[in-house]
Amino acid sequence: MFDNRKHIISALAAMTLISAPAWADVILPAPKTSAGMGVFAALNSRHSAKAGEFPLKDISKQELSNLLWAASGKNRFGKGWTVPFAMGKAPYNTIYVLDNSGVFKYNWKDNRLIMQNKRCFITTNI
Numbered sequence: 001m002f003d004n005r006k007h008i009i010s011a012l013a014a015m016t017l018i019s020a021p022a023w024a025d026v027i028l029p030a031p032k033t034s035a036g037m038g039v040f041a042a043l044n045s046r047h048s049a050k051a052g053e054f055p056l057k058d059i060s061k062q063e064l065s066n067l068l069w070a071a072s073g074k075n076r077f078g079k080g081w082t083v084p085f086a087m088g089k090a091p092y093n094t095i096y097v098l099d100n101s102g103v104f105k106y107n108w109k110d111n112r113l114i115m116q117n118k119r120c121f122i123t124t125n126i
Contacts, residue, residue, distance in 0.1 A: 024115035026104060029062050031069035031111070064097070068106050071095055 037045070059067075072093060073082045095106040097113055100120050104113035 024102070024118070026061070026113040026115075028065040028068070028111050028113065031065045031073060032062065033066075033069065033075070036066075058099075065111060068095060068097075068108075069111070072106070072108050073111075074108070 070082055072095060074080070075082050096116070097104045097106060098120075102115055102119060103117040105116050106112075107114050
């Protein structure tokens with residue numbers, strides 16, 4: 001009798017894992033790595049802005065993909081990173097993205113966002 005309960009509990013646990021909120025993950029488009037402003041032009045145009053001068057607007061999935069790739073993406077045909085890591089090891093940093101639908105963790109291997117929490121933590125009161 002005990003052995004059957006163990007199998008039923010294992011089956012229920014497996015079904016729960018299978019039905020985890022994978023539907024909430026966001027697959028990002030491939031980052032665009034060959035266009036845009038050059039490094040020196042970007043440095044030359046860089047300036048500070050007060051909070052009221054900074055535009056509060058949504059960014060596209062493409063822009064988000066580009067930013068996340070710049071923060072911790074693979075480059076040089078998969079042999080290196082866009083940021084320095086010791087001995088070329090996988091990133092030790094974790095990047096979280098907040099939007100109106102919840103909190104996501106960036107998965108650099110698959111270039112996707114994995115939902116961590118459905119609660120919206122964004123406020124428009126600045």
